[in-house]
Amino acid sequence: MGENARSTDDASSFDVTDEGVDSVYEAIFREMDDAVFIVEVGRTGDGYKFTFGQNNTAHQEQTGLSEDAMRGQTPREFLGDEQGAAVAANYRRCVERGETIEYEEWLDFPGGTSCWQTKLTPITEDGRVTRIVGVARDITEQKEQEREHQRTHRRFQTVLETMSAAVFLKDADGRYLLMNQACRDLLDVDDDSVGMTDRDLFPQESAERARADDQRVLNSGEQIEIEETIPTSAGESVRLTRKSPVYDDEGEIVAVCGVSTDITEQKERERTLQQLKDRLELAVEGAQLGIWDWDMTTDEVEFNEQWARMLGHSADEIEPRLEEWERRVHPDDLEPVEDALSEHIAGETAYYDTEHRMRTASGEWKWIRDVGKVVERDGEGEPVRAVGIHLDVDDQKRRERELERTRALIERTQESASIGWWEFDLLDGSLTWSDEVYRIHEVPMDESVELEDAIEFYHPADRETIEAAFDRLIEEGESYDLELRVVRESGQTRWVRAIGDPQFDDSGDVVGALGLFQDITERKEYEVALESTREELRKIIDLVPDLVFAKNRDGEYLLANKATAEAYGKTPEEVEGRSEADIIPNVDDSAEFRQDDLEVIESGEPRLIGEEMLTTADGETRILQTTKIPYKVSETGEDAVLGYARDVTELKEYERTLEQQRDSLTLLNQVVRHDIRNQLMVVESYTELLVDSLPDDQSRTYARTVIEAAKQATEITETAKDVTDVLLQVGSDRSPVNLRDELSDQIERVRADQDRARVSVDGDIPDVTVLADDLLESVFRNLLTNAVVHNNEDVAEIAVSARVDGDCVRVSIADNGPGIEDKHKEQIFQEGEKGLESGGTGVGLYLVKTLVDKYGGDVWVEDNEPTGSVFVVELPLAD
Known part of the structure; x- marks a missing residue:
């Protein structure tokens, strides 16, 4: 009360009325930042009753309760039994002490839980506390900070100590x-x-x-x-x-x-790691390993010097980017390499390990083995870093490819040649066959075979041979190479070459065998066929009537057929293997033959010997025409001579007879051409002198007939000369002959000799050369003369034409005579054939055909319009 009085007195000293004082206190009460509340104190029989009166704005905001909501409420009604009892106890303590008290309390309000620092001041009237003024400051945030600080301190202490x-x-x-x-x-x-x-x-x-x-x-x-x-x-x-x-x-x-x-x-680990690093660097340098370190977040890659040097670069020529690696990988290898890398990054493989080609500084491709591993991933498992090595395996790959080619070649060779291998281990008794051995026996490759089974495959007739050979190999270390028969699973018999070699240990004891096994059935069949063919060929050679022989450089007979042996009075068996000088009847013949043989062997060129004399065992001298050819003996490769000699003794006799006949024919030709031709010219000349002195036409007609007959007889002698020249010609050499000159000469001759002939030329005669000889004029003369002689018209109209057709020239001689029936067009060119109503010999057209054929040409007859014939000659042009 004293304090209140002093407060009132203080207010009065400022000339403030009681009403004014209350207003001032009311304003202060309402506007204070702290929560202020007034508790009414009442008495009960055994204690106090506390009820809330007023509360200011701050209190209302902190508690969430208006003044009306609180007024008349007891702490228990307001806060519940537990908190209400605690609050009432503090109110009682303030009343009983009669002085201000302070404390901290946690209270649950509708607005939330708060920690208050509360100060209670009793108000007394008439010596009795009637009210309590409470001032509460919200220290919830401060208390939370203190609690957090305590928790942090405890955590710090825990962390520090642990x-x-x-x-x-x-x-x-x-x-x-x-x-x-x-x-x-x-x-x-x-x-x-x-x-x-x-x-x-x-x-x-x-x-x-x-x-x-x-x-x-x-x-x-x-x-x-x-x-x-x-x-x-x-x-x-x-x-x-x-x-x-x-x-x-x-x-x-x-x-x-x-x-x-x-x-x-x-x-310690660092020291160990440094040692390992030093050793690794030495190993990398020694092994020439290229090192790469890839930052997978930036695609930057660190390459060491050896990595660059492996590709022919220096380290400063390689940019530290992933693209430097990618653009050097061979295009054909890039996709599988990237697939392998993706599989490793995805965790499907423990390591990234590939072999691929990379382009070097010189542009060549080098094989590289690339091994790497992701060594770091982020929190989400994504790769962050990978490291790896490059190893130059180019030489290895080349060796592997060469080895693979060699292996494939061996396998193909073995398969093609039907060659397999086998191995027997004497220590454990196991037998191993290659695939080809299984194929030869027709045994499934997954089937195991014992030694006894292998022996049983041999033909019963050969089984004892292989058993004895294998026993000697095992017991004495003796190799074998045999050709035997085996019987396949199918029952088919095959010939095989079986080779076995012993295998020794360090002590020299036989511990096994290794060998080859080859199917030689085809070779065996070939050998049989070859032997049969050789026998057949021998029979054929012996049937040849000519001498067939072969001799080596030493003059030894390697082959002599029956005709050769009979010339020496021996059998082929007695001749073959012996020297010619030892068996030939006349040693002088042998020396000459020997010289010829050596010339052929030394020159390597075949030689034809037109005539050589051989004295037979009967003492008869025969003339041989011999061909000698050099050759090598297939079995030994030595030089030898193969000879073929034909007995031309009778032929030579016939040639001498023919030569005598030729001489006689030549003489006869000269007589015909000289003596008979001269006599005919006398007849023709004197008859022409008599024509004009004859008394009548009939006589003159007879005279002209004689003259015409004389002329034809002269032509016949000319034709006979040509025929004789053809018959006496040796060989058929042709040479270029000018067609225009030869044809023109014969046309002019017919115009001069034949009074009733009128010869015309259609167009120009081509100025070309044909392949013929001096007798080409006879072809044209006979055809022109034939057109006059066999013409039944008063005037023989003859038209000559020529044209070039490709690589030949075609000459046509047309007349206005009676023509030739189709059935006679082929016959007229045969020897002795005549035209209808012809008085000739029939030799002229035969001569034409013979000569044209000799020149490589052709001749035929066609019909002329409206009558007559056309003889066509086709001759090849000279180059």
Whole structure:
């Protein structure tokens, strides 16, 4: 009351009325930041009753209750039994003490839970407390901070004490203020470490070094990091220690905080790793390995010098980008390489491992083995880093390809040649066959075969032979090479070549056998066929009536057919294998034959010997026409001569007879041409002189007939000369002859000799040369004369034409005579044939046909219009 009175008195001193004072207090009450409330204090029989009266705006905001909602409420009604009882107890304590009290309390309001710092002041009237004025400040946030600070402190203490690193705090004088458990264990001190210095813990040198480090932090205000070796009871410990300055509220450095990590094992690992790195670098350099390190987030790749050198580059020529690798991979290899890399990145393979080609600086392709591994992934499992190596396997790949080609060639060769291999292990009794051996026996390749089974495959007649040979191989180390028969699973018999070689151990004992097995059935069949063919050929050679023989350089007979042997009075068996000088009847013949043989062998050129004499065993001299050809003996490769000699003794006799007949014919031709022709010219001349002196026409007609007959007889002698020349010609040599000259000459001759002939030329005669000889004129003369002689018209009209047709020239001679029936057009060119009503010999057209055929041409007859014939001659042009 005194205070209230003083308060009222104070208000009055400012000339403020009671009503004004109440207004002032009311305003202050309502506008205070703290929550203010008034509790009415009533008395009960055994205690107090507290009910809420007024509360200001701050109280209403903090509690969420209006003044009307609170007025008349007791603490229990307002806050519940538990909190209401606690609040009422504090109100009672304030009333009973009769003085202001302060405390902190947590209350649940409709607006939420709050922590209040509450001050209760009793108001007395007439010596009795009738009201309590409460002022509450919301310290909820402060209390939460304190709680968080306490939790953080406890966590810090827990972390600090459980850290493996040693943590300490020293003041500016070097005294320890704090050590965590790891630090205490390291320095082997108990919990009472506060106030100790480094001098208490370390040798003087170590303590001074530690103090110097502390001073550096205190003076510079910077964090330092040092690597130090600390002596401990367990030995020296290598530590990485970081020391940092600690500041007070004024920013002054007052302490040093240190964190020391044990890096003893790390340093040991680093030393070991360095050793490994050094060794690896030596190994990489020695093995010429290219190293790559790929940052998969940026596609930057680090290539070592050897990687670049492997491709013919220096390291500075290679950009550190993935594209440098990609653009050098062979286009055909890039897709499978990228597939292998994707599979590894996806975790499907433990390593990325491929072999591919890469382009070198010279543009060539080199085989590289590329092995790598993803060594780092991020939190989501995505690859971050991969490392790997390049190994130059170009030579290896080339060897592999060559080996593969060789292996394939061997396999194809073995299969083509039906050659397989087999191996027998004497120690365990196992027999191994190659695929080809299985095929030869027609046994499934997955079927195992014992030695006894293999022996059973041999033909019963050959089984004893192979058993004996195999026993000698095992017991005596003797190899074998046999040609035997085997019976396949199908029952078919095949010939095989079986080869076996012993295999020895280091002591020289036989431990097994290795051999080849070849199907030689076709060769055997060929040999049989060859032998049969040889026998047939021998029979054929012996049937040849001419001498067939072969001799080597030494004159030894390698072959002599029956005719050769009979000439020597021997059989072929008695001749073959012996020298010619030993068996020939006349040794002088042998010397000449021997010289011919050696010339053919030395020159390597065949030789035709037109005539050589051989004295037979009967003493008869025969003339031989011999052909000798050089050849090599297939079995030995030695030089030899093959001879074929025909007995031309009778032919030579006939040729001599023919030569005599030729001489007689030549003489006869000269007589015909000279004596008979001269007599006919006398007859023709004198008859022409008599024509004009004859008394009548009939006589003159007879005379002219004689003259015409004489002329025809002269022509016949001319034709006879031509026929004789053809018959006496040897060979058929042709030479270029000018067609225009020869044809023109014969046309002019017919015009001069034949009074009743009128010869015309259609167009120009081509100025070309044909392949013929001197008798070409006879072809044209006979055809022109034939057109006059066999013409029944008073005037023989003859038309001559010629044209070039391709590589030949065609000459046509047309007349106006009676013509030739189709059935006679072929016959008139035959020897002795005559035209109808012809008085000629029939030799002229035969001569024409013979000569034209000789020249390589053709001649035929066609019908002329309206009557007559056309003789056509076609001759080849000279080049």
